[in-house]
Every structure is written in structure tokens, then in C-alpha cells.
Amino acid sequence: MSISEAESAVMQVLWNAHPLAAEEIVAALGDARQWQEATVKTLLNRLLNKGAVAAVRDGRRYLYSPVLQRDAYVHAQSKDLLDRLFGGRVAPLVAHFSARRKLSKKDVAELRRLIAELPDE
Amino acid sequence: MSISEAESAVMQVLWNAHPLAAEEIVAALGDARQWQEATVKTLLNRLLNKGAVAAVRDGRRYLYSPVLQRDAYVHAQSKDLLDRLFGGRVAPLVAHFSARRKLSKKDVAELRRLIAELPDE
DNA sequence: GATTATCGATTACATGCGTAAATGATGTAG
DNA sequence: CTACATCATTTACGCATGTAATCGATAATC
Numbered sequence: 224m225s226i227s228e229a230e231s232a233v234m235q236v237l238w239n240a241h242p243l244a245a246e247e248i249v250a251a252l253g254d255a256r257q258w259q260e261a262t263v264k265t266l267l268n269r270l271l272n273k274g275a276v277a278a279v280r281d282g283r284r285y286l287y288s289p290v291l292q293r294d295a296y297v298h299a300q301s302k303d304l305l306d307r308l309f310g311g312r313v314a315p316l317v318a319h320f321s322a323r324r325k326l327s328k329k330d331v332a333e334l335r336r337l338i339a340e341l342p343d344e
Numbered sequence: 345m346s347i348s349e350a351e352s353a354v355m356q357v358l359w360n361a362h363p364l365a366a367e368e369i370v371a372a373l374g375d376a377r378q379w380q381e382a383t384v385k386t387l388l389n390r391l392l393n394k395g396a397v398a399a400v401r402d403g404r405r406y407l408y409s410p411v412l413q414r415d416a417y418v419h420a421q422s423k424d425l426l427d428r429l430f431g432g433r434v435a436p437l438v439a440h441f442s443a444r445r446k447l448s449k450k451d452v453a454e455l456r457r458l459i460a461e462l463p464d465e
Numbered sequence: 466g467a468t469t470a471t472c473g474a475t476t477a478c479a480t481g482c483g484t485a486a487a488t489g490a491t492g493t494a495g
Numbered sequence: 496c497t498a499c500a501t502c503a504t505t506t507a508c509g510c511a512t513g514t515a516a517t518c519g520a521t522a523a524t525c
Binding site for chain 2: 231294297298300301304307308309312313314315316317318319320321323325326327329330331333334335337338341
Binding site: 349350380385386390404 | 511512513514515516517521522523
């Protein structure tokens with residue numbers, strides 16, 4: 224029951240706004256992916272079978288909504304990456320980006336704020 | 345030329361120690377994956393074709409070494425995740441784990457140390 | 466030197482994925 | 496009521512992946 228790359232693009236649209244009809248999803252994807260409506264329909268059906276989205280009939284068509292929550296998906300994906308590459312912890316990932324000087328000013332400022340708010344121990 | 349999940353398990357072994365013969369790689373994978381030697385050979389060949397590993401003949405067999413560096417792989421994977429889910433920045437990922445209270449003591453201590461070492465601006 | 470063991474290389478095969486066309490059902494227009 | 500349009504459902508198909516077995520070459524053994 225994992226969500227594929229293409230499927231996740233559809234989920235993104237639904238997390239952003241729902242419920243939506245297939246046609247609206249195609250439109251929302253429009254700039255990001257040049258998919259035929261048929262392609263999006265296929266992805267929606269696969270997501271339905273996986274239980275990741277739900278559909279409610281609305282006249283002749285369906286309106287789709289996410290069942291899988293964005294936060295749960297984000298967490299699963301992130302945890303998977305951390306487990307595979309960083310011993311399951313967050314700090315080593317930050318250290319990696321820091322070592323590569325890939326932390327933006329904004330990142331640094333936000334990180335400072337974040338840890339300042341954390342309980343001392 | 346992306347590295348698949350199974351292939352990355354082989355890369356992990358080679359990053360850990362190299363050069364290694366196929367048999368040694370199978371042994372090293374032993375506890376993590378119950379793969380037949382033939383399976384590992386297939387993965388090695390695919391990695392060779394992708395240019396991710398190199399092989400040097402050693403008598404009747406080959407010794408394999410990584411060409412793709414672990415750090416580059418880790419970075420590509422991490423950047424991909426950040427781009428897809430966190431607007432390409434590190435701080436929002438940390439915020440996500442912080443909000444879920446998934447930062448360990450060790451993480452927090454390490455993060456404090458990390459940002460303390462960063463230039464103020 | 467002929468047979469056997471041991472490598473790597475080639476081939477296999479089911480499943481998932483990306484991408485979509487064809488088909489079928491149902492609502493709408495004339 | 497019949498033809499057309501519009502949805503969704505089914506089928507398609509090539510490529511990657513996970514997982515191996517088989518084939519072929521070469522080295523070791525008798």
C-alpha cells in the first residue's frame with residue numbers, strides 16, 4: 224500500500240483542496256504534470272483501491288477526498304529516509320546539510336527559534 | 345540512473361568496506377536480506393551498468409567498489425525528499441519532527457551544538 | 466587431458482508503475 | 496425516444512524492480 228511518485232502528485236492536489244472532481248484534479252495538476260485525463264483517472268482508481276482516497280458520487284461524477292492524511296504520509300516518508308540513511312535520527316540529517324553549507328539563512332533562523340522553544344531537558 | 349531499494353542495500357555494504365567479492369557481499373548482507381547469491385549478482389550487474397560500482401578482476405572473480413559516493417547518494421535522496429515535502433528546506437522537516445515530539449534528547453543536544461557552531465549571520 | 470566445481474553473464478518471470486486508449490454506462494439534447 | 500456527450504471502469508503496454516535459475520567460461524582436481 225505504498226503511494227507511488229505519480230500517485231503522490233494527485234494526493235498533493237487533494238491535500239491542498241477537497242473534495243474535487245477528476246476534471247478539477249487534472250486542471251490543478253495542469254502546470255506541474257502534462258497528464259491526460261485518462262492518466263489521472265487511472266491514478267485515482269489505484270488510490271481508491273489502496274484506500275488512500277475516498278469518492279462520493281455527485282450526480283454523474285465523483286468527488287474525491289484524501290483518506291490518508293498528509294501529515295501521516297509526510298511522516299512515513301521522512302521516517303523511512305531517516306531510518307535508511309541517518310540512523311533514524313533528525314540531527315545527523317541537519318549535520319549533513321550543515322556540513323555541505325546547504326542551510327539557508329532562513330533555515331538557520333528557524334532552527335534557532337525551534338530549539339530555543341524546546342524544553343531544556 | 346537511479347538506484348533502487350535493493351540496489352542501495354548492496355551499495356551500503358560497499359560503502360562500508362571495499363573492494364569486496366560478490367561472495368563477501370552476500371555474506372555481509374546475510375543478516376539483513378536473505379538473498380540468493382544469484383540475486384546479488386544481478387544487482388551488482390545492474391549497478392555496474394548504471395556506473396554506480398566498478399569491478400576489478402581478481403583471478404577468476406571480480407572485486408567490486410563503489411563509484412557513486414555515499415555522501416552524494418545521501419544528499420540526492422535527502423534533497424529529493426525535502427523538495428517534495430518540505431519546500432526544499434531543512435528547518436520545516438525539523439519542525440515537523442519537533443511538533444510530533446520525535447526529537448530524541450540526543451537529537452536536541454546535537455542540534456543545539458550544531459546551530460551554536462553556525463555563523464551568526 | 467577429462468570431469469567437476471566455481472565464477473560471471475544471460476535469460477526469466479511476476480509485479481508495480483507511468484502513461485494512456487478503448488469500452489461501457491449514464492445523463493443530456495434534439 | 497434516439498443520438499450524442501461525458502463520466503468511470505477495464506484493458507493495454509513498455510520499462511523497472513525484486514528475485515532467481517540457467518548457461519557458458521574458466522579454473523581446479525583426478
